[in-house]
Amino acid sequence: MEYAIELKGITKSFGPVAANKNINLALAKGEILALLGENGSGKTTLMNMLSGIYMPDSGSIFIDGKKVQINSPEDSGKLGIGMVHQHFKLVERFTALENIRIGMRGEGRFVHGADVRKKIEDTAAKFGFDIDLDKTVANMAVSEKQTLEILKVLCYGAKIIILDEPTAVLTVQEIDRLFAVLRKMKEDGHSIIIITHKLNEVMAISDRVAVLRHGEYIDTVVTKETNEKKLTELMVGRKIELNIERPLMEKTHPLLEIRDLTIKNDEGAIAVDHINFYIRGGELLGVAGIAGSGQKELCEAIAGLRPIEEGQMIHEGESIVGMSPKKILDHGISMSFIPEDRLGMGLAPSLSITDNMILKNYNESKGIFVDRKLAREEARKIIDKLEIVTPSTETPVRRLSGGNVQKVLLGREIKSGPNVLITAYPVRGLDINSSYTIYDILNDQKKKGVGILFVGEDLDVMLSLCDKIMVICHGKLQGVVNSDHTTKEELGLMMTGTLNIVNKEGKTDGIAKDSAFTGEEGSLS
C-alpha cells in the first residue's frame, strides 16, 4: 500500500506527562482513517505534531515515503497537510474570502483580486460547498465556520486533511452533509484523518480505524471487518483486571432528586435534555457518557453555577433551583470538577495549599482577617491523611503533580462534610496508584452515608466502583443500570446512542419510588 503519512515511533511528553508513547500510524493514499480514542489518549497531540504546532521528542514522520521534519505550521502546509482544528482558527471580523485569502501565498498583492475569488469559488463548487464568501465570520453559524475551515485548507492545496472532532458541534443533518463532502474529497484523491470518539460515525465514514489508548498506539483495523462492540473494547481496553472495592451500604432515602432537568451550554444549545435521576445516601451513582454529552453543564447546574431552563432539583425535599452557589454549598452539596486543564475550576493555582483549603469557608471565621492558622492545620491534616506529596503547606498548588492537585481538591470537598458529593473526572490523568487513593476516599465517604455522583471516563472503573450507572448521550438520558446487571458493551451502546432503555420494562427510569416529591409539579413536602 502507498502511504500518504507514516509515523514511526513518535513520542511526545509535556513535562512528566507522556502524551504520546512510541506511536506508529500509517495513512494510505486516498483513504479515510478514523483516529479513535478516549479523552486524553493523545489523539490531538499526535495530530498537532503533523500540523507543526508541536515537535515530537523522538520518532520520524514520512510524507509520501520521504522523511520530513515539520517545524512550523508553515512547513506542514508546504507538505500538503491541512488541519481543521476543533476550535476554529478564523478571524471573526473578516469575511470568508478574506479569511482564506490571508493565508494564500503567491497570489499577488491584492486581497480582492478577481482571480482569487474565482479560484476559491471553483474549489467550493468542485467539492459541493455551499458558502457565501462575503459573509463575515462573526455572523456565521458553527457549521458554516467549519465549512470555511475545510474550504480554506483545500484552497491552500492540502492533499492530507486532518479533522479534529469535526462532528462534535454539528447536528445530524450537518454531519451527513460533512460526510458527503469528505467522500468527494476522497474520490478526488485526498487522504483524510478524522478524529472522533463517536463509533457510529467511525463506522459510517472511515475505511480503517486506528485506536489510541492512554497515549499508546493499540491497533489499526479495517472498518468493514469490525463492529462497534469490538471498537469499544479496543478503545476502552479490556485487560487490567480492576479490583476496586465496592462496599455495599444500607441505602437511605433519596438525597438529591433531579426531574426533567434541561440546561443550555455556553453556545445556547441544549446540553442536558429532560434528565431524571436521584441519588440515595450511601450510594455511588456513576455518570457515563462520551465527553461533552452534558456532564459539565449538569455538574455546574447542581452546584448553582449555571442557570437551568426547565425542571427541578430537590435536595432533601427542598428545591435548590435558583440558589446561589454559596447557599447550595451550605445545604451540603459539594461539587468538584476536574476540567481538562485540571486547574481551571475549583482551585486557585497560584495560591498555596493552605489558601486553597479555605476557599469555600474563609468567610466563616470571625472578624475581617482570614484564619490561616486553622487553614494550615487543616491543610496539614489532609496532606497526612491523603498522603499528598508537597514540600510544605505553603506551596502553590500549580507546582504539585496532577495526582496531588486532585487530592487537594477532593480533600477540601470532603472536609466540609457534605451529604451529596458531585465529582467529575477525579482520576483524570492519574496513574493507577493515585487513582486508587481517590477511589478509597470516595468509598470512605459512601460508608459515611454520603450520596455520590461520579462522572467518569473509564467504564471498567465505573463498573467496579459505582452501584448504579446512569448513561447520557447528547444530553439525553439513555437509562440507569445496576452495575451488577450490565456489561461494558451495553454501556458502550448506550453511550453512543444506539441503545436506550429508559421506560423499558423492569428498568429504572430515574424516578425514585419513595420520592420526596409528594404530589404533582411544584407541590413539595
Next chain:
Amino acid sequence: MRRYHLVRRADSQLKRTLIYYAAGILISLAIGAVILACLEINPFEYYGRMFTIGLIGNRYGYKSIEGLLKIFVPLLITSLALSLSFKMRFWNIGGEGEFLIGAICASCIAFNSTGMPNFVTVILMCIAAMLSSGIIGIAIAALKVKFNTNETLMTLMINYIMLYVIRYLGDTKAPWNFFLRADSERPIFGSFPESAVMKGIPLGPFTLLWSVLISIILTVIVYVYLKYTKQGYEISVVGDSSATAKYAGMGVGKIVLRTMFISSAMIGLAAALTVSAAGTISDTITNDVGWTGIIVAWLSKLSVPAVFVTAVLISILQYGCQAAATQYPAIDINYADLLQGIILFSVLVADFAANFKIVRKEDAKNA
C-alpha cells in the same frame, strides 16, 4: 523559519534577577554617559550629583529631601493602588485620570476654604478627592461587570477626558472659574489660600509633611489588607481564577467593584495630598504617576514591600535627574526624562531576561 524561541526559566532566582538589574542600569548609565560626553559634560560629575540628589555641597540640602518626598508620596500611593487592582487582574491604566479628577475636586474645596481651619480643610479635600476618584473607578468597574466592557480602554480614555477637563479649567477666563488667579489678565491657576496648604512636623529647617506619614501608614495597611484580610484573599482568588472564585460562591462582581473603588480612591487621596503639598494645581500635577505607577507595580511583582523600595528608587532617579540637570546650562529637564526612560527600559529588559531565556529550537526539543 524561526530558529530561536523563548522559554520561561524554570526557577527564578533573586540573585540572578539582581545581577541582571544591575547590568541593565549600568548599560543605560553608559548610554547616558555617551550623550553627556557629546555635550561636553563630565558624566561622572553629573551622575555624582544625580545619585546624591543635589545634597552634597548644598546649603539647602533639606530642600532636596523635601522635593524628593513630594515626588515620592504620590508615586508610592498610586503604585500601591494600582497593585491592588492588578492583583485582581483588572488592568487599571487610568491612574492619571483618577488622579486628575481627585486633584480637581480637592482644589474645589481648597479655593473656597479661606478662613477654615487647616486641619478640617485638608481632611475635606481628601474626602472629596477619594469620593470623586472612587466613583470614576467604580463606574468603570460597573461597566466591566455589567456589560463586560474592556477596562483597559475605559481607564485609558478617562485619562484623556480628565486631562482636557483640567486644561479647560486652566484656559477659561470666566467669572465662575475660581481656579484661576483673579488678579491676572491671562488665565493662570491660582494658589490655594493658607488654609488648604499641607502642614507638617518641623524638624529644624526641614518640615516633614503629614502626607509622608500618611503614605507610610497606608503602605502598612495595604500590606496587611492584601496578605491577611478576607477581602485581600478574595482579590487574590479572583485574580488567579475568576471561575474558581465563582465556584467558591464569591460575588465576583461585588469584589471587582469594591476593589476598584478602593484602588481609585487611594489615587484620589494621593492627588489631594499632592495638590495640598504643592499649594496649587496644574495640568502637570500628576507628574505622570499614573504611568510610572504601573511600572513600579510590575517591577515589584505586585509585592507591597517591593513597591515601597521601587518607589523610593524611582523617586531618587527622577528627582536626582532633575536636580543634576539644573546645574548644567547645556542640558535641561528633558535630558533627565530621557535618562529615566533609558534606565526604566533597561530594567524592564533585564527583568525579562531574568525570567526568560532564548534557546535554539533543536535544543528546545532536548530540554
